[in-house]
Amino acid sequence: MQITSETLERAIEELAKLPGMGRKTAQRLAMHLLKREKAEVHRLADAIKDLKEKILYCESCFNVTDHSPCSICRSPKRDQSVICVVEDTRDVYVIEKTGEFRGMYHVLGGVISPLDSIGPDDVRIKELVSRVNKQDAPVQEIILALNPDAEGEATSFYINKLLKPFDVRITRIAHGIPMGTELEFIDEATLSRAFNGRNTF
């Protein structure tokens, strides 16, 4: 396609940088936006801008929020003595959807991965330790809910080691076979892990 507008070309270039977006899709999207109402496109543009200008990280749990501390951290109905440690904000949404967990969160913002030059200081582990160390609101349980891959497991191992000296129970979520899944559709790694983590019937 011959592009006759630099403005359009710039929009396509920026859109094409988004994850999962090929150049063709970006072109289609840019042409689509061009045809929409001005107000509609402005609303989208503002929403994107606000992501960077209005959203903050909660000073306590580091979840994204419009006001810090976030609504979960401020809620008097939630159990302050239990903290669930997750890799990123997406995980908070997933766990919240279950409605099962009524404690606090701690968002690490990543996991340790030497190949990507991410060390313990590049994720919010120090901040977790100081939350546990705080005298006024004693934490009784830390639930590690990181991905069961090598990086998640290594990060869990390190956090467990750091928190051992404190008077706090450290647990981890169980990894196993998804509900409603038939055994033959589960990959070997998941199945082996489910076997290793089996419990008495």
Added chain:
Amino acid sequence: MSLYFLVMIISNISLKNFRNHTDTHVSFKDGINLITGPNGVGKTNLVDAIHYLCMSKSFVTASDSYVVKQGESSFEIHANIAGSLRQPFNLSCIWNRGEGKKFFVNDSPLDKLSDLIGTVPVVVLCPEDKKITNEGPAERRAFLDAMISQYSKNYLADLIDYRKILRQRNSLLSSGNTRNIFAMIEAWDHQLAGPTARIVAKRHRVLLDFATHLEDNYAQISNIRLKPTFEYKTFCEPTDEEEAIKSAFLKKLEENREKEMERQLTLVGPHRDELVFLLDGMEIRKFGSQGQHRLFALALKMSQLTWYYDIMDDLPIFLLDDVFGDLDPQKIQVLTNFLNNHDGQTFITSANISPFNGLIDFNSDKNQSLSVSAGPEISGSSN
């Protein structure tokens, strides 16, 4: 033995731009398929295509850019395969420059290359096999890993995990950040320990079974009674007790902490295992003659096949590329005898049919002889 065997059969194959094959279609028989022709016309490439489809790589060259026909940007392999445990299926590979390779079972893509391994088990015997006993320990580990991976998907998954964790650990050791290394190294030790224990235990168990196969097959092929043995050497006394291996491994890592920090490299683990092959107690790598290396390789591959007989649901496909030219008449007779008794499908490449005269019946329903001439052009010469 009148047991009936379950076999894997490649009924036909089509190649597009695979090495010198622009557009080749061939049908195969269930038994022995002999492919003859002068050097350089593409008989090895034909069996290499079968290997590629089974193992996701060539046994001739390491780089896919040498697999695609010169001047072309993609190649394809399609085959119809019948196994006893499942409906006949088609298996395809499509490779593009830039995108790499993708495999399909009945037109649905496989998520991971590792899903392919073991789908159609294969054993290949070729002149390069001398490297197994002749060269460094990496060649022997590669032989062992390819052999076990086709049979055990868990083993292959552990190998893949192990390599990934090893890269992470080596990256930490070479980061130059001493504080991080001290803080984190133990976490990576424990990550590595799980796959390490399972890999070592599996290698140990498999090798125990493999030993008798090797002894039997070497005795068959060699008329001089030398006893082939091997020693599996790892960082601890080999055992199948995974917990024992795990704690020995963690202890060894502790002991080597300083050395590893200095060398910035993981110095302990199954990636440094050694398999020492011996003939009457003498290390073949150091003392073996050219002829002994060749016979040992032959016995190793026959043993891989006979070990598979014992443990696999379907008999694997056996590829013999250019190995008969180097053998004396007595060994040709032993090997053709082995092939006539082998109930699985076999592919042989050879310059001509003469070594097999009176030994293999290419007029039988099960076998065929094909000849490849320049083009490449393939024609049947049996019927």
